[in-house]
Amino acid sequence: MTSLSIQNAAAGYGHTLVLRDVSLEIPEGEVVCLLGANGAGKTTLIRVLSGLLPLKSGSIKLGGDDISRLDPISIVSRGVATVPEGRRIFPDLTVRENLQIGAYHRRRSYAGTNELDFAFEMFPRLKERADQMGGTLSGGEQQMLAIGRALMSKPKTLLLDEPSMGLAPILIQTVFETIAQLSRTGITILLVEQNAAAALDVASHGYVLDRGEISLHGRADDLKADPRVQESYLGLA
Amino acid sequence: MSSSTATSAAVPTGSTSLSLQRSRRTDWLVFLVVMATFALVPPLLGGFALYIATIVAIFAIAALGLQIMVGLAGQLSLGHAAFLGVGAYTSVLLQKLYGVPFLAAVAIATLASALVGLLMGQLVRLSGIYFKIATFGFGIIVYQLLSNWSSVTGGHTGLIGIPPIRILGTVFRDRLSMFIIAMIYLAVTYALLLRLTHGRAGRAFRALGQNEAAAQSIGIPAASYKMAVIAIGCGAAGLAGTLLPHVYNFLNPEEFTWLQSLVLLIIITVGGLGSLPGAIVGAVVLVVVPEYLRAFQEYKMLAYGVLLIVSMIFMPRGIAGIVQGLVTRIRGRHAPAETPS
Numbered sequence: 097m098t099s100l101s102i103q104n105a106a107a108g109y110g111h112t113l114v115l116r117d118v119s120l121e122i123p124e125g126e127v128v129c130l131l132g133a134n135g136a137g138k139t140t141l142i143r144v145l146s147g148l149l150p151l152k153s154g155s156i157k158l159g160g161d162d163i164s165r166l167d168p169i170s171i172v173s174r175g176v177a178t179v180p181e182g183r184r185i186f187p188d189l190t191v192r193e194n195l196q197i198g199a200y201h202r203r204r205s206y207a208g209t210n211e212l213d214f215a216f217e218m219f220p221r222l223k224e225r226a227d228q229m230g231g232t233l234s235g236g237e238q239q240m241l242a243i244g245r246a247l248m249s250k251p252k253t254l255l256l257d258e259p260s261m262g263l264a265p266i267l268i269q270t271v272f273e274t275i276a277q278l279s280r281t282g283i284t285i286l287l288v289e290q291n292a293a294a295a296l297d298v299a300s301h302g303y304v305l306d307r308g309e310i311s312l313h314g315r316a317d318d319l320k321a322d323p324r325v326q327e328s329y330l331g332l333a
Numbered sequence: 334m335s336s337s338t339a340t341s342a343a344v345p346t347g348s349t350s351l352s353l354q355r356s357r358r359t360d361w362l363v364f365l366v367v368m369a370t371f372a373l374v375p376p377l378l379g380g381f382a383l384y385i386a387t388i389v390a391i392f393a394i395a396a397l398g399l400q401i402m403v404g405l406a407g408q409l410s411l412g413h414a415a416f417l418g419v420g421a422y423t424s425v426l427l428q429k430l431y432g433v434p435f436l437a438a439v440a441i442a443t444l445a446s447a448l449v450g451l452l453m454g455q456l457v458r459l460s461g462i463y464f465k466i467a468t469f470g471f472g473i474i475v476y477q478l479l480s481n482w483s484s485v486t487g488g489h490t491g492l493i494g495i496p497p498i499r500i501l502g503t504v505f506r507d508r509l510s511m512f513i514i515a516m517i518y519l520a521v522t523y524a525l526l527l528r529l530t531h532g533r534a535g536r537a538f539r540a541l542g543q544n545e546a547a548a549q550s551i552g553i554p555a556a557s558y559k560m561a562v563i564a565i566g567c568g569a570a571g572l573a574g575t576l577l578p579h580v581y582n583f584l585n586p587e588e589f590t591w592l593q594s595l596v597l598l599i600i601i602t603v604g605g606l607g608s609l610p611g612a613i614v615g616a617v618v619l620v621v622v623p624e625y626l627r628a629f630q631e632y633k634m635l636a637y638g639v640l641l642i643v644s645m646i647f648m649p650r651g652i653a654g655i656v657q658g659l660v661t662r663i664r665g666r667h668a669p670a671e672t673p674s
Binding site: 168172177187193197198242 | 533536537539540543544546547549550551552553554607
């Protein structure tokens, strides 16, 4: 039971509320996507879930345990890893070191050899470049590295914030294939995306966030067929 | 609940630990070479060289702290000389007014500088450019306090009659003993900081310096590590400061102006940002060269400025970067790099 559920979450910065009343269910082992325009609050929700931003009200439950008040490291230790927006890797650490630091919460600097093998298996390209500096990788490789680093904490749940942003179309395809592949290993995934078509293809359920509130949710297939989603997020009239 | 128990027992195998051990070994090798050179060359030259080398060591200690803070963890401080001042005045006043023994005064002064650093960190819970500007302001405030709180610090005229260094009843005041004491200070600081950079904290510092958001996303408590690194950087400056008055035989606030803070920043930049041996080499360059160009004293800051610009253009990773590049090239010629299978 490691489903992630958010109930009536409200959060923001200072006096500004970015999330008003957000409820979301991510069933164990499934991919749920969260769509929404710029400024809808998608990244804020990720920050809340990873413990970087405190909730003003509402709650977050992981498999029945309340994790609303936990700090980021406790959340990572409970198997919830985040791939932040915009390929945030460490440019002056080698690829290997970038990955190793993903096991930071384990307190031993060498921990995670098995996970390193798993990440290299998942992304053979990273193995080829293990001793190169992270900053010398291409955009797509950096995104793989960011995902690989998150996998180092052996997550049961992965939060992906716009993994396809700024990538060439062919690389976007690779990223979504990776997500599907990760999902097959049993990892629960919350996928925040602007690329609605690709996200709904890989997800089982979807939510639409609009100005801090969930305006629509349902099975991915139903959302794809929904005229409101087609018009606003799929570019179909 | 957590899955870490199964894997944390796993013995590191394969290239993962090998490459890490290799780089650690190289770091300690460099440590030995740098410290051996530093310990042998000045005594051979003797006399004035010993005095200069003592000052180099003092600046190197402060620069090492600043290197961890700025070069590694990315917390740029524009007022670092102030912490040399806090260390120097605290230590001297404790010895002069309260008869505190030298070593105890040094320990207290180091701790005091770290605490003042923490205070600065807490007062200015700012990030990015705001933090940098605030450190600049903080440096100026400390300087003003030192120069205007005349009843305690002696104001602009400063303090004379610095008590000699006395350790366990023995007085040390000749150049050679001062040099040896400074060397011990430097070796201990360098070794401790090197050990720190190899550990979990060192990695967290580097991660924090390179990408704060990414560091946070893997659970690194950025705020606590920032405070820790500021305390370490300021503590090291304080420790360095405790020697200064004993070497100069006087103490006045002019040693702790923002220009000195700038010199410390130039030291770590010219030496190579992020490199500990680089900080020491940078201190050698920035302290020794001006001594031999005394005739051109008025142009000192101009020369520093030119040096900084030239080094940014021709060696963006500093002297350490150039040496590293040379070593890699020589190694590459002898043993071609392993190709991944």
